[in-house]
Structures are given as structure tokens and as C-alpha cells.
Amino acid sequence: MSDLSINSEARFLLDGVKQNAPLEWEDIKIVADYQNNSIQPSLAIEEFSFPLESRDSINKWISDGLSNGVGIFEGMPFQLTLFNNQQVEEDFKAFLDFTNGYKDFPQDGKVDVSVIKDDSLDNFFEQVEGITYGYLESIGVITSADYVKVPYLVEKKFNMFEILMSSVVLYLMVKELAEGVEKLANAIADVVGLSLFIGTGSTALGVVVMTILKAILILAYVAILALAVVELSKTLFETLLPRKRDHLAIPLRTLLKSVCTHFGYGFVSPINFLDEVLFLPSNPNTDEKTLAGFISVTKGTQSGIPNVFDYGYKCNELFTIAKDLFNAKFTIVNGEVHFRSRNDPYWLQQSTWSLPDVLLDTKQYNTEEIKPERLLTFRIDQQDEWTIDNYLGTAYEIRTTQLTTIRKRAVLLKGLEEVNFETALPSRKNELNALEKFLKEVAGVVDDLTDFFGKPTNFTQQIKGRVGVLKQSTNWHTVPKLVYTGGGSKLPVDYRDKWNAKILYDLYHSEKSFVLNNFQGQKTYYKGVSIPFGFEDYKKLTINSYFYFKGKQAKIIKFEWTIGRDKAIIDFWVREPYTYNLSETYINPS
16 A cells, blocks of 8 residues: 555646646545456546646637647647655556546536546547547558468369360370370371381382371471460469469567557567467458450458458457457556467466455355356358358367265356457468379370470479469458468468467466366456555556455456545455356367
């Protein structure tokens, strides 16, 4: 608790200028509510009532919006400082919020206005709700330099018709070419034979000349046929094996950091996946084609930011995706937005508050938090059949039951918790399909032919080079994907082992388990506890609400404090098990 009390000297500043004290400021009440188990609270602060010169300064700030000032839509800095003769000093820094409860009373010579705590998480997220990634891109906060090219292929899941068609056409071409080569070989043999055994008479010479001409014609025919095979092969490869393309994507860290940068904050997070996972927006673009129906211009995603139709285009939606993925929390410390998982040791390591020794006369349990059925899911995309066919890792199910049950009808476990990540998992091309294997053999023949005629091609390597990139069943996909690349642009061979719903549960979401980690998810609640409290306590708890209680992890849920008083009413929880009669079953659907 702070050594400062209501008898300490107080100083009030508006925009850095000392002012008269607000009316009855000691009775202003602050209610801090740590909703959704957040680290920093949502603050409800009663309105301050400013008299005389303070009122004039506030109204001038507003009226300056008509001339050269910032006006009503920017909060005016407000600071309350308490200090005593031991030089102990505490500050309450905030901004006046003219958009919430502002009232001017000219007859009474006062103005009422609410305040927002400086570095308020509430205020930050209210601002984030009002912008999109399209806007950040338009003003240059996000640029093309932030994007990563992701190579991909369009590969139909079923292609039996293509295999049959290509088999017939190429069989006929190669058969005709083989017969032509045979005829050419026979013609050359005839020329050689005649030259060796026929005399020099005019009749014999004529036979030789005619045989040579025949061989030349066959050679020309074979050459023309070979070129036709090459051109037709190119057309077939282009038609049956769509060329490799590029999508534009963007790292998750860049998406989060750009928003923080826009509002003047730094961004700190130790979560490595933010660098290793790319957000790939949906792709509404279709390829441009020639009159003959062949692709002339391939069109992947044209920008790395979320598409306007995607969940995540609004900046607050992307923050929600990130928070759900990593079971994480945000906090603002010294001008930096920290993004960390709930099980990050940082929260307790940075805790500086301790609970005074007080009487705890009632307790409750967090039984409402346990759900017997919990489900973590990525989405599937009906436009991309590979998200359905390659389903393993897309979902993970956790079922909690009692070890011992007397009457099933009396079991009190009920409810479902589902965390949907609003994005799909990508699929990697791990091997050549049946069509590609067939065409690879044909490509080898074609490459040999073109090399023989001095115009070498490289169809075989082109086909082999298709392995290792992202694949999708159509070019048009409607659900954004989260692509694990490990920091590069291609999916590693073991990408699905490193990035899936089970991994996210094991690393981040298991802290909510009522069974794992020594029954860590079980908590005891203490509510309505009266404790000594001052400005120092307020400052510490609005930065970090964790603390230790008798050697156990604990956290403030809510506190209510009147500024001029030295007591507050708090609610908090302590991690401690209250039942061992539970077990979990894990299901990894495929």
C-alpha cells in the first residue's frame, strides 16, 4: 500500500499547467474489471467536476478546434500527483474524454468530464476497432516490402479424365514419331546399302538418288513431327499441369506490429509463430485466358493484407484471431503493447503487488469455467478440397469426464467451449500425382528429342520442381489460410507436425485444463474482500493483476476504490485444486 493518504498534498495539471483541484475529487470512484481474465482492467472512472479556470482551459481546448487546435476529438492531458514531505510521489495520468459524459454548466461555473487512463488497454482497443488493414496499406504503414511471396499450384483432387485424354493423345503422337524414326532408319540403311553394292550406271545412280531423296523427305517429316510433338507437349503440360504461381502473404507479427506502430506504441511478443506463420488472404481473382482458353496471366492474391471479405480485414478481428490462436493476452507497459500467452512466466515474474494480510471469510470455486467438451478448430474451405481431404490437424477435441461416477444423471459437468480460429490450414504438395508421373515419363522423351534437334527443353525438371509448394484445388479460395513456413516462403516437409490444432492446445491452451499441470485450471474465488489500498496499489494493479498468495499463483478479478480513501474492495482467485476425480480424453480427428 502507498504511504500517501488523503492528507498528502495534491497537485493537478491540465495539459501540463497547474490548476485548481476538481470539486470533491477525493470521492471519485474507480472500478477496475479484469474481463475475460485480462491482465489490465477495463476502468470505469466517475466524472471529474472542474471549476473556474480549469473549466475555462477545458472549453478553450474544445473551441481551439475551430482555429488551430486539435479540438474535441483529442483528449486533454490530465495529471493528479500526490506527494508528502518524505518526497514520496505518485501520479495518476489520464486524458479527458470529451466524447463520454461531457457537460458544461455555465451558471455553476463548472464542467463535468470523464477521463481515460493514459496507456489504457480499453482506449487502445477502441481505437483499433475503428481501422482496417486496407486503410493502413493506403497510408503506407504497410507496404509491398512487408509481403512474402508464397509459391503455389492449382491441383485438382480428381483428374482421371485428364490422365485418359493425355494418355491417348500422347500415345498417338509418340507412336507416329516412333514409326517415322523407324522409316528414317530404314531409308538411311537403303542409301548405305545401295552405295556399297550398286554400280555406277545411270540406272543405279538414279536409284541411289531417289533413295536419298526419300530419306531426306522422311527426315523432314520426322523433324516436323518432332517439333509438333514438342509444341503439343507444351500445350498439354500448360493445360493439364497449371504453372507454378505466387500468392502474396504477410507475417502475423507484421500485422499486429503495424497497428501498434500506427498508434504510437511498440510491440513486444516472444511467440515465435508470429514470425513463422504467414496470413494468406482469400483470393477472389480469376486467371486471364487467351481466346483458345489457355492461361495467359495467373492471378494469385494481389496484396498480402486480409481481403476485404475476410475475417481479419478489420484490425480488431486480426487481434482476436491472434489472441485465440495462442490463448494470449495484451497489456501496455511503458509505451509498448505486450502480447503473451496466458501461461507465459512473464506475468508472475513482472508482478510487484502483494496482498495484505486480511481476513477471508467466504470462498467459491470456478466450476462454471470447466466444459466437458472443448474443441479447437480451423476452418475448411469448400472451394479448396484439400482442406477437407487433408483434415488431420484441423481440429482437436478434449473430453473431460469423472474418473468415478455413482449416478450418471447426477453428473454436473455440462457445456461446450469451441475456439474457432476463423482461418484454414494449407496443404503441401508432397509428391507427384498419377498424371504428373505419367507426364514426367513423356517429358523425358520430349527433352531427349528437343536436345537431339538442338532446341533443348526442361519439362522433366519443371514437373519435378512442383513438389514442395502450397497446393489448392482451385485458384479461387474463399477462406484465408495460416501458412507455416518457419520464416521462409515454402512449407517445410513437416509443416503439419509443427502447425496444427493439437500443437496449439499443447503449447498454449492446456493451461485451462482442470486435469493437466497439477490440475492448474482449478481455482478458488474470494470476493468482496476489504483491503488497505492507495495510489501505489492502483498503479501496480492496472499494469499487472497477478500476484502470489501463500505461495500460489493468484490474480485480481475486480477492485473498487475511491481515490481519497485508503481501502478498496477486491475480488480475486487462487490456483488450487479442489477435486482429483477428473480425467481427459484427447481426440485428433482425421
